[in-house]
Each structure stands twice: as structure tokens, then as C-alpha cells.
Amino acid sequence: MSGDNATGEAAERPRADCTVDGENRLVVRLALPAAYRPQLLLRLRPPKGEPERITRVVDLEPAGQDHWHAVLDPEPAFAEGRWDLYVLRAPGEPRSRLLPGARDLRALMADSAPDRTPLPLAVRIPYTTLDGYLAVRAWLRTAHAEAGRIGVGGHAVTVRARLFGAEAGHGATAVLRRRGRNSTEQEVALTADGRHDISFTADYRELLTAPGSGPAVWDVFVRPASDTPRIRVARLLDDVADRKEVFVYRATELDGMTVRPYYTVDNELSVEVAAG
Numbered sequence: 001m002s003g004d005n006a007t008g009e010a011a012e013r014p015r016a017d018c019t020v021d022g023e024n025r026l027v028v029r030l031a032l033p034a035a036y037r038p039q040l041l042l043r044l045r046p047p048k049g050e051p052e053r054i055t056r057v058v059d060l061e062p063a064g065q066d067h068w069h070a071v072l073d074p075e076p077a078f079a080e081g082r083w084d085l086y087v088l089r090a091p092g093e094p095r096s097r098l099l100p101g102a103r104d105l106r107a108l109m110a111d112s113a114p115d116r117t118p119l120p121l122a123v124r125i126p127y128t129t130l131d132g133y134l135a136v137r138a139w140l141r142t143a144h145a146e147a148g149r150i151g152v153g154g155h156a157v158t159v160r161a162r163l164f165g166a167e168a169g170h171g172a173t174a175v176l177r178r179r180g181r182n183s184t185e186q187e188v189a190l191t192a193d194g195r196h197d198i199s200f201t202a203d204y205r206e207l208l209t210a211p212g213s214g215p216a217v218w219d220v221f222v223r224p225a226s227d228t229p230r231i232r233v234a235r236l237l238d239d240v241a242d243r244k245e246v247f248v249y250r251a252t253e254l255d256g257m258t259v260r261p262y263y264t265v266d267n268e269l270s271v272e273v274a275a276g
Contacts, residue, residue, distance in 0.1 A: 014087050016134055017101040018126035020108055026072040026124050026136070030098070032089065033066040040070045041086040041095050042136070044079055054079060060087070077122040078138035085134045100126070100134040105239035112146070112164070112237050114196045119143075119165045127241035137241040139234075139267075141165070145198075145222045147235040147269050150261055152250045157261045157271065158201045161233055163224055168192035171226025174200040174233075176207065176218040176271065184210055190222065198222060204252060204259040207273055215257075220269040234268040243267050 016030040032038050037059070044054035060068035086095035103126050123139040143165035151158040159174070174188040186207060190200045200222075207218055221230035240246060243263045251260035256276045264270055 013096055013099050015099040015101040016085065016087075017103070018134070018136075019104040020124065020126070022107045022110070024074045024107075024122070024124075026126070027069060028072070028085070029063060029067065029069040030060075030087065030101070031066055032060070032068050032087065034089070035060075035066075035068065036090045038068055039088040039091060041088055042078075042083045043086065045082040045084055045135075057088075072124075074118070074122060077120070077140050078124055078136065080138055080140045083136040083138060084129075085136065098134040099132065100128045103127075108237070108239040112162075114162060114164045117164055121164050121236070123236045125239060125241040139236050141236075143224075143229075143231045144236065145231045145233045146237050147233050150247075150249060150269075152252065152261065155204045155252060155254055155259075156201050157204070157249075158199065159220065159233065159261075159269065160197070160199045161222065163196045163198065163222070163231070166224040166228065166231060167195040168198055169225030169228075171223075172198070173223050174202065175221040175223055175230055176202055177221060177230075178207075178210070179217045179219060182212055184212065186210060186218070202271065204254055204271075204273075207259065207271065208255055208257060214273070215275055216273050218271040218273070220261075220271065232268050234266070235263060236267055240267075 014030050016028050019027040040058045040060055042056045043052055046052045058070045060070050063069040085098045088095050120140055120142045121144045125137045129135050145161045148160035172190045174190050176186045178184050188200045188202050190198055192198050220233040223230050249261045251258045253276055258274045258276045261271050
């Protein structure tokens with residue numbers, strides 16, 4: 001695989017517009033003068049220190065003079081992770097990282113109905129990386145609990161969520177699981193409003209008095225029925241690729257500790273217990 005094209009100023013790099021349409025197609029458009037059979041290259045970002053293993057190359061099609069586009073259908077689905085976007089001006093040439101242009105993500109804001117949403121749930125959100133390049137955040141879930149309204153009051157947090165790829169049944173509970181080698185779980189009663197809409201309230205005092213309690217992070221799951229696996233609670237079905245620093249919830253001081261719900265770098269819901 002050719003290396004990144006690091007020559008020239010960033011301003012000379014191509015800039016691409018992205019649209020997600022109502023059929024969950026991702027359309028990439030860019031101006032590319034003097035190109036010959038250009039290609040769009042997408043690279044699944046590997047863990048730090050590891051080589052890249054997964055790439056996808058798509059031919060760019062003419063879309064007017066010096067303009068090109070590619071339409072990425074929902075299938076095959078993107079593997080979960082962060083995908084960096086590059087362009088090759090001709091097959092075999094060095095790749096050049098794309099800069100972000102306009103992004104039309106209005107289709108991602110449509111209300112998703114569990115009964116009409118294809119499974120596995122495949123989400124792709126174009127976004128701008130911290131260093132200013134174009135990337136796509138992808139999730140691929142066989143079952144999902146989409147977080148809705150998060151309410152913080154007193155010494156508890158109330159979570160509303162919607163199930164995709166699962167239905168609420170007998171023995172449904174929410175589960176808070178403490179991270180770490182000596183992990184433990186706290187089950188929380190869950191209320192179902194029909195087959196898919198659920199809510200629960202987690203009392204912070206239960207986390208503070210759990211065996212081995214102290215500073216910790218508790219990841220939030222739901223178990224839709226007593227005989228089903230846990231499903232991670234996350235917020236994926238909108239246009240926000242990184243919500244950790246955007247959706248910030250009030251912290252509660254309790255027994256010398258500070259407790260707050262937050263979204264992780266993967267947009268998954270957790271509760272942090274920290275020293276006050």
C-alpha cells in the first residue's frame with residue numbers, strides 16, 4: 001500500500017463534501033483537476049502501535065468537469081471503528097488525506113423506528129478529526145439500546161432508551177458494571193413502555209456502597225429479558241460522532257465523592273465515581 005502523501009501544504013489537499021441520504025448511503029464529492037481514474041480509499045484506523053489491516057478502495061465516478069463522486073451503499077457494512085478517508089489521483093499513486101468540506105447529515109436526525117430499522121444496526125457519521133481531516137465513525141451492532149433523555153436529580157440518574165434488535169420481556173433489568181479486574185454488577189429495576197421503549201433510575205448510593213466501592217467507572221447496560229445477553233446503552237442515532245465533550249451532565253456530590261453520567265469516546269453511557 002502506498003504511503004501517505006505528505007508533500008505540499010494542507011491547503012493543497014483535496015476537500016470532500018459528504019452526504020448521508022435517506023437510504024443510509026454515504027455520498028462523497030470532491031473537485032480533483034488533472035485526475036485519471038481516481039479512487040477513494042478508506043482505512044480503518046488501527047489501534048495505536050499496530051499496522052493497518054483493513055482498507056477499502058472505491059472508484060470515483062465523473063460528476064462534471066474536474067468533479068468526482070462515490071456512493072457507498074449500506075452494504076457491505078463498515079466494520080466498527082474510525083475510518084480515515086484518502087484519495088488516489090490515479091491507481092497506484094500515493095494517497096492523500098482528505099480535508100472536510102460541507103456535510104449534509106440531516107437524514108441521520110430522522111426518528112428511527114425499531115420495527116423498520118435494518119439489522120444489524122449500521123451507523124456511519126462523517127466528522128472532522130482533531131487534526132482537521134475527514135473521517136467516518138462507524139458502529140455495527142446486532143442489538144442496541146439507544147439512549148434518549150438523561151435526567152440527573154438528587155442522588156440518581158434516570159435514563160430513557162429504545163431497544164433495537166431486542167424486545168423488553170420478563171425479567172428485564174438495567175445493569176451497571178464496574179470496570180476493572182475485580183468487576184462487580186448492580187442490577188436496577190427497569191420499566192417498559194411497550195416492546196421497545198424502556199426507562200430506569202440508578203441510585204448513586206448503591207454504587208458508593210457496593211463491595212470494594214470507591215473511585216470507579218460503571219458502564220451502563222440493559223438486559224431486555226432474563227434469558228438474554230446484556231446490551232450496551234449508547235447514543236448513536238443522530239449526527240454527533242463524538243459526544244463526550246458535547247453532552248456534559250451535572251455532577252452530584254455525595255459522601256465525599258463526585259458522581260456523574262457521561263458518554264465515552266465510543267458514545268456509550270457510563271457513570272463515573274471520583275474522589276470529591
